[in-house]
Amino acid sequence: MKKIIILFALSITVGIIYSFQASPNKVITSKNFSDSLRKVYSGPIENWPKPNIDPDLINYRELGILPDSPLKEKEDSLKPLIELGRVLFFDPRLSGSGQISCSSCHAPSLSWTDGLVTARGHDHLLGERNTPTILNVWTYEKLFWDGRANSLEDQALGPINSEIEMHGDFGAIISRLKRIKGYLTKFDSAYGSSDITPGKITHALATFQRTVISRKSRFDQFLEGKSNALTDQEIRGLHFFRTQGRCINCHNGPLFTDGQFHNIGLTYYGRKYEDLGLYLTTKNPEDVGKFKTPSLRDVGNTRPYMHNGLFEELLGIVNMYSSGMPQPAKTPEQKNDPLFPKTSKHIQKLDLSMDQRKDIVAFLEAITTTPLRVRAPELPK
Numbered sequence: 001m002k003k004i005i006i007l008f009a010l011s012i013t014v015g016i017i018y019s020f021q022a023s024p025n026k027v028i029t030s031k032n033f034s035d036s037l038r039k040v041y042s043g044p045i046e047n048w049p050k051p052n053i054d055p056d057l058i059n060y061r062e063l064g065i066l067p068d069s070p071l072k073e074k075e076d077s078l079k080p081l082i083e084l085g086r087v088l089f090f091d092p093r094l095s096g097s098g099q100i101s102c103s104s105c106h107a108p109s110l111s112w113t114d115g116l117v118t119a120r121g122h123d124h125l126l127g128e129r130n131t132p133t134i135l136n137v138w139t140y141e142k143l144f145w146d147g148r149a150n151s152l153e154d155q156a157l158g159p160i161n162s163e164i165e166m167h168g169d170f171g172a173i174i175s176r177l178k179r180i181k182g183y184l185t186k187f188d189s190a191y192g193s194s195d196i197t198p199g200k201i202t203h204a205l206a207t208f209q210r211t212v213i214s215r216k217s218r219f220d221q222f223l224e225g226k227s228n229a230l231t232d233q234e235i236r237g238l239h240f241f242r243t244q245g246r247c248i249n250c251h252n253g254p255l256f257t258d259g260q261f262h263n264i265g266l267t268y269y270g271r272k273y274e275d276l277g278l279y280l281t282t283k284n285p286e287d288v289g290k291f292k293t294p295s296l297r298d299v300g301n302t303r304p305y306m307h308n309g310l311f312e313e314l315l316g317i318v319n320m321y322s323s324g325m326p327q328p329a330k331t332p333e334q335k336n337d338p339l340f341p342k343t344s345k346h347i348q349k350l351d352l353s354m355d356q357r358k359d360i361v362a363f364l365e366a367i368t369t370t371p372l373r374v375r376a377p378e379l380p381k
């Protein structure tokens with residue numbers, strides 16, 4: 001044992017002398033820096049360094065431990081309903097062609113996304129938007145990138161009826177389900193009546209989705225007191241995420257989203273891939289180019305990124321934020337255009353060093369977990 005300790009001490013001394021020679025100040029200060037960060041971030045959240053947030057920011061919430069699904073307590077009594085929702089989610093018979101289910105695009109093995117730049121649905125038609133994960137969707141007040149649905153019940157009508165996504169029509173789907181004995185039983189156990197209605201289908205789908213949440217990440221373990229759950233680099237990333245990187249202005253709270261809509265400069269205004277975002281829902285010119293702030297939990301698994309699938313790599317995203325994101329300028333013809341998009345004033349040029357950017361990416365990986373293995377349920381016959 002003694003021998004090992006002596007050897008260990010010796011190798012540290014040699015290491016320090018060597019690094020001193022290689023780069024006298026840098027190594028020492030960065031080690032001190034990392035140690036002091038670990039110390040404050042291991043303490044109570046109230047004592048963490050002040051976040052770099054803009055003074056007019058509303059709804060700021062500090063980061064925190066992953067909350068449970070609101071259905072957790074009631075899960076046992078809701079079992080038949082959740083089970084019905086799960087089966088419907090995986091059943092392609094909800095689509096016009098009988099070939100596409102919700103899970104075709106929200107696949108559990110891909111953290112409930114599809115891995116595609118933009119969604120591919122009925123007849124291989126391409127949607128214009130990237131498929132978001134359904135992990136933690138119960139926390140959003142507004143759904144879709146442009147906030148056009150107010151609840152999960154409301155949301156499920158979208159894909160089923162959509163020409164591009166599932167190309168179904170509720171009348172035909174209900175007649176189809178009514179002919180499947182297994183469904184009559186499942187609706188009966190869930191609702192006490194085997195009557196099948198659009199309202200029940202969307203309600204069951206919504207209830208199932210409220211149970212789909214992230215797993216606890218290493219960041220959560222760290223907050224719960226396991227101080228070695230994060231590496232030095234990840235703790236520095238957490239720090240830069242909250243301070244110099246300013247990510248926390250929008251990606252805040254336990255889910256890393258403020259649930260609000262912001263224009264971060266990706267509208268493509270007046271170009272082929274133009275997407276006016278929230279404006280399409282509200283018709284308020286202030287909202288052109290705003291999209292919902294996505295949660296960053298499990299973000300390491302949900303590439304490609306953004307409403308249009310523009311980015312493949314997290315480092316590419318952080319590089320873009322660091323350079324201040326696109327800030328489109330008006331051409332003379334656009335001078336009086338009321339719809340010309342304005343990039344959010346919370347987006348600023350950051351000039352992060354490459355090390356800082358990599359630290360932030362490392363932190364994003366520390367709030368990512370391995371997807372749960374979910375077996376597709378057996379479909380009723």
Ligand code: HEC
Binds near residue numbers: 121130140155
């Ligand atoms: C063809 C692929 C496809 C299919 C099939 C599909 N979705 Fe989606 N889903 C998407 C895309 C793309 C979006 C984002 C659309 C937008 O914001 O305009 C989305 C958005 C959502 C959202 C909103 C997430 C958020 O963060 O706001 C939920 C919830 C959802 N889908 C659930 C479902 C359910 C339930 C079904 C089955 C009834 C389904 N999806 C079928 C591609 C698909």
Ligand code: HEC
Binds near residue numbers: 263296
């Ligand atoms: C002004 C608010 C705001 C700030 C500040 C901000 N974000 Fe975002 N973030 C958003 C919005 C809104 C989107 C979606 C934009 C879109 O799709 O057009 C987004 C998207 C992302 C995505 C893609 C997620 C996905 O699932 O597609 C990542 C990753 C991300 N942000 C990380 C960061 C990091 C890291 C920082 C700090 C360097 C940061 N954000 C700062 C609002 C913000």
